[in-house]
Amino acid sequence: MNLPTPDGMSRRHFMRHLATAAATIPTMQFISHVQANAADLKKRQKACILMWMSGGPPTIDIWDLKPGSKNGGDFKPIATKGDLQISEHMPKTAMVMDNLSVIRAMSTREADHNRGRYYMHTAYVPNPTVVHPSFGSVVSYEVGAKRSALEIPAYISIGGGGTSPGFLGMAHSPFLVDSTGRINNADMGNVTADRLGQRLSMLSLVEDNFIKSNRGEYGQAHKDIYGKAVNLMTSAQMEAFQVEKESPETLAMYSGEPAQGRGMMMGGGNNFGRSLLMARRLVEAGVPFVEVDFGGWDLHQNVFQTLRDQRLPALDAGIAGLITDLKQRGMYDDVTLVWMGEFGRTPRINQDIGRDHWAASWSVAIGGGGLRGGVAVGETDKDGTSIASSQSYLPGDVWATVAHAMGIPLDTVHTSKRGRPMKIANGGTAIKELIG
Amino acid sequence: MAGQFGTAPCESWMHFCGTQWKPSRSALLAASCAVLVAVLPLDVVRGAAPNGAKSEFESFSSGSADDVVSFINQSFLQSWKDNEVQPSPLTDDAEWLxxxxxxxxxHIPTADEVQQFVADKDAAKRSKMIDTLLDHPDYVRNWxxxxxxxxxxxxxxxxVSRDGxxxxxxxxxGRNRPWKxxxxxxxxxxxxxxENGAxxxxxxxxxDNDDGVQLTAxxxxxxxxxxxxxxxxHNHPFNDWKQEQFWQVNSFFRQVRKIEHRKLDPQTGRQVDDFSEVVWRDFAGPVYFEKRSGLMQVAFPIFDGREVDAGPDTERRQEFARLICEGExxxxxxxxxxxxxxxxxxxxFTRPVDDMGPHNPPTNPAVLDRLAEEFVKSGYDNKQLIRWVANSLPYHLSSxxxxxxxxxxxxxxxxxxxxRVYVKPMSAEQLFDSLIVATNAHQSGRGGWEAAERQREEWLQQFVRDFGNDMNEESSSFDGSIPQALMMMNGPLIRDAVAFQPGSHLAEILAGRGSDAQKIQTLYLSALGRQPTRQEINTFQRVIRASRDPLVAYQDLFWALLNSNEFIFVF
Incomplete structure (x- = not known):
């Protein structure tokens, strides 16, 4: 594919010109992945797709219903192909539930949006002296950095906000795109390969001098990011962002809407489904961690109607479509799916027919990556207000399970900038009911 | 990320700003010698203090003779000794400006301002520069x-009205009103x-209709x-604040109501948004809140142990404003x-800066105490506070x-x-305004002030849209993400900045007289506010001479300078 440059600059073309320019100025170091090994991409690559439910989803109405309790609400549970029941408004997911498990005994203490978001992403509670990396950044650092053929960022976040790479550095921060997959300013205009090469060589000289002046890490981080941006500008893997290359039938599988014309699909409809489809394309291209944001869960009022009419139909179609598609492509055993938000919501229904923030007893869904599907891990009591099983789980246990599935050793330790050792997933344990 | 910044001595432009400079080196720059000497700060020429004499830090003065500044300086000299660190060298004039x-x-200074300041032999020029900048129209705009x-x-x-x-x-x-x-x-x-922008x-x-919870926080x-x-x-896990205190403070904000007025659009016949207004709301007595146990509790208007009458005649926000200014x-x-x-x-002095309290003791409490005390005595004079901070020794150290x-x-x-001074990324506004200065766009007067302001506002809104996120955590600065790098490399702002149009800064520099070395110097002064190093001049001279079209090479150099880490950081 020719690159998003009007003059049809290919990566090879660019690299050749860059070599000429670099001869003039010897400090050219921007392209680190020159020896892209195409065979590497063909290998079965482990990945994780995080479905992030921003706002905090009422898991008591989705994965862990409480029929007969005063907290039960409007919805009934239905049987699934797995060994557990879920909400009646998740019928498509029920049909593939043998591939997905639910951890019903999450107990996570943080019930503020920002704190919960931080805790669930990093496995660490916020601490004023250190910024912990999100798990996507950990995967970028541990897995992405080793994929020499990967030219686009290793942690991509679709439709959501940024999370911090913390002490792992900006090079591992999430690359944010919206569900259209459009990337601004990737087009170099009328700048030729020669000129880009000359510019980057000149830039390298100035940047290196600033880095050598030893003012802290910012200078090097800036240079690293520019290197990644140039990689991205000149990469054929950019095509992975173009969901419109998929057939209407595939799009329909994710959106739950009948296959229409391509234009219709891209015009509106279901952003969550489209984002998940983009996630699959990115994972196929070798991206090890993709986060898909699906918001609108902060349901302090009118929870049941909103779930029934808006949130759950899209959620149901998206999850079922993703699992079906990954299985059809033989990728499901390599791609781990995680579904979570900042916290769950109060079992008690408030005066506005809503549910408030609740972190003491709630659910996270997880599947793929060779993990056991179709089981419920742990349980809550009959009213959903506390954990009834002997074991409860922390975000670190979820991420340890993902690390296990992705082949990242659990004894991996990172070092904070202060020199403090930090265990991966905050020393969590892979959940034995899931890893078999 | 480990090991990315070595400790090897620098050999780049550092010879402008410290003891590494050797006079003989400057001879290599014969063509630009006059300019080069002009940028050497006086303290470099003075050299290191002999044993027994005062160190450059002990004898440092920005030109301010203020007691508070002396106190801060003494306090830090002691603190560095106690912590067994030696401060970084004093920063050179160009970098400090x-x-x-x-x-x-x-925003950054212009090339002329840098040269004038560096050439100025007044020993009190830094202190005077602080006063000059405090009176600069852009001071008001910046704050x-x-x-x-x-x-x-x-x-x-x-x-909400941003204009208001x-x-x-x-x-x-503009009037330097007392902060309180x-x-x-x-x-x-x-x-x-x-009408009342406040x-x-x-x-x-x-x-949100949240009974002033957000306003309180x-x-x-x-x-x-x-x-x-x-x-x-719930009670704060770390600091002293109790849940009850939150609601006590919140009770001061219960006499607030907003009205969002609507009006008829005569053209469409529809109701459209008109102005917003804050009005008095009748409220008396306590507020009620729910403990985690589910018990309801009451809270009366109390701040810092001082209670006000909870009756209907009390103007609670007035009382709150009075209470927060009380005491020494x-x-x-x-x-x-x-x-x-x-x-x-x-x-x-604390991290984060807005999380003070017994759970998070400040570094250098004596300096913080003294500055707070003097700030109150000054009548909450922001400009005076800035003078104390900006004239103090730590602010004149290298980063x-x-x-x-x-x-x-x-x-x-x-x-x-x-x-040392810590490096900060530029804010979006600093970035935009500095690009304008570096490219001299404010002088070329295209479109006039209003058009320029509109363009700035549009760019900033775009920046926030592109780089902000959904959880109120806005990205206020260049955070070093790939999309921001792409924006700087390929976006319209930089494209315009390096465009070679008649009347543009770049065109003017290149049309002017002078050697390649001098033109390279002008570009450096415009973009980075400093002279290029010998290595930089030599390399870029070579590139320019070797290129088929020198104008293109200059354009590329300017692009590289504006895209560099050195440009985007405040250090």
Whole structure:
């Protein structure tokens, strides 16, 4: 594919010109992945797709219903192909539930949006002296950095906000795109390969001098990011962002809407489904961690109607479509799916027919990556207000399970900038009911 | 990320700003010798102090003879000794001018300003420069921007007037109004959102119908440097705040109501948004809140142990404004001092800067105490506070780490010792305004002031849209993400900046007389506010001579300078 440059600059073309320019100025170091090994991409690559439910989803109405309790609400549970029941408004997911498990005994203490978001992403509670990396950044650092053929960022976040790479550095921060997959300013205009090469060589000289002046890490981080941006500008893997290359039938599988014309699909409809489809394309291209944001869960009022009419139909179609598609492509055993938000919501229904923030007893869904599907891990009591099983789980246990599935050793330790050792997933344990 | 910054001595432009400079080297730059000598700071020429004499730090003076500045300097000299670090060398004049311009007026200096300042032989020139910048029209603009963003966010909330908020702060900083009066106006504001711009602070915190919860939390954080948002629901896990105290403060904000007026659009016959307004709301007695146990509790209007009458005749916000200014060292002053210090030095006395309290003791408490006390005595004079901070020795140190103060690295989680200045990324506004200065666009006068302001506002809104995110965590600065790098490399702003059009700065420089070396120098002074090093001149001269079209090479050089880490950081 020719690159998003009007003059049809290919990566090879660019690299050749860059070599000429670099001869003039010897400090050219921007392209680190020159020896892209195409065979590497063909290998079965482990990945994780995080479905992030921003706002905090009422898991008591989705994965862990409480029929007969005063907290039960409007919805009934239905049987699934797995060994557990879920909400009646998740019928498509029920049909593939043998591939997905639910951890019903999450107990996570943080019930503020920002704190919960931080805790669930990093496995660490916020601490004023250190910024912990999100798990996507950990995967970028541990897995992405080793994929020499990967030219686009290793942690991509679709439709959501940024999370911090913390002490792992900006090079591992999430690359944010919206569900259209459009990337601004990737087009170099009328700048030729020669000129880009000359510019980057000149830039390298100035940047290196600033880095050598030893003012802290910012200078090097800036240079690293520019290197990644140039990689991205000149990469054929950019095509992975173009969901419109998929057939209407595939799009329909994710959106739950009948296959229409391509234009219709891209015009509106279901952003969550489209984002998940983009996630699959990115994972196929070798991206090890993709986060898909699906918001609108902060349901302090009118929870049941909103779930029934808006949130759950899209959620149901998206999850079922993703699992079906990954299985059809033989990728499901390599791609781990995680579904979570900042916290769950109060079992008690408030005066506005809503549910408030609740972190003491709630659910996270997880599947793929060779993990056991179709089981419920742990349980809550009959009213959903506390954990009834002997074991409860922390975000670190979820991420340890993902690390296990992705082949990242659990004894991996990172070092904070202060020199403090930090265990991966905050020393969590892979959940034995899931890893078999 | 480990090992990315070595400790090897630098051999680049450092010979302009410290003991590494050797006079013989400058001979190599025969063509530009005059300019080069002009940028050498006086203290370099003086050299190191002999044994027994005062060190360059002990004898340092910005030109200010203020007792408070002397106190701060003495205090830090002792603190560095106690912590066994040696401060970084004094920063050179060119670098310091760039730093103080960005911090005080929000953009880099022009090439001419750099050359004039470096050539100035007045021993008190730094202190005088601070005074000059305090009177610069962009001082008002810069601080209006900073406080508007802090008060209502970068992205204007629904039914809030950004213009109104800016008008309020423009007047506050333009007249240098006492900070306590400014805060008092903000928390007690009533009326139309454009006639009394102060109400926009309250309107921005009243987006949800949350009984003033957000307004309470924001007021505590922004003006009192105290994080209480967690105590809405439970006692604070770290600081002293109890859940009850949150609601006691909240009860001061219950006499507030907003009205979002609508009006008929005569053209369409539909109702459309008109102005917003803050009005008095009848409220008396306690507020009720729910303990975690589910028990309901009451809270009366009490601040810092001082209670006001909860009857219907009390103007509670007026009382609140009075209470937060009471005493010799009110928290209001501490919060302002801490924030101001962090603005200039790159780190506050506490981290985060707005989370003060017994759970988070400040570094250098004596300096913080003294500054807070003097700030109150000065009548909450922001300009005076800036003079103390900006004239103090720590602000004149280089941001470079040396082997003798490598532990002083707050970015690595260490305690800030202020033995060097810490690097900050430019804010979006600093970036935009600095690009305008570097490319001389403000001089070329294309389109006039209003068009320029509109363009700036559009660019900033785009920046926030592209780089902000959904959870109120806005990206206020260049955070080093790939999309931002792409914007700088390929976006219209830089494309215009390096465009070779008649009348553009670049075209003017290149059409002017002078050798390649001199033109390279002018580009460096315009973009980076310093002279190029010998290595830089030699390399770029070679590239320009070897290129088929030198104009293109100059364009590319300017592109590289504006895209560099050195341009985007404040150091």
């Amino acid at each position: 760039r730093r103080v311009s960005l911090d005080l007026i929000g 209006t921007t900073i406080w508007t963003n802090l008060s209502i966010g970068q992205q204007t909330p629904r039914r 908020m800016m008008k309020f702060y423009r007047e506050a900083f 009066d400014v805060v008092s106006d903000l928390v007690t504001a009533d009326g139309h959102f454009e 109400v926009n602070y309250i309107l921005a915190q009243m987006q 924001m007021t505590a954080r922004l003006f009192l440097g105290t994080q209480v948002q967690c105590t809405q629901c 060292r009110p928290q209001l002053a501490y919060a302002a001092v801490n924030r101001m210090w962090a603005h200039f030095l790159g780190a506050g 470079r780490m040396t082997p003798k103060n490598e532990v002083d690295n707050p970015a690595a989680g260490e305690t800030a010792l202020f033995s």
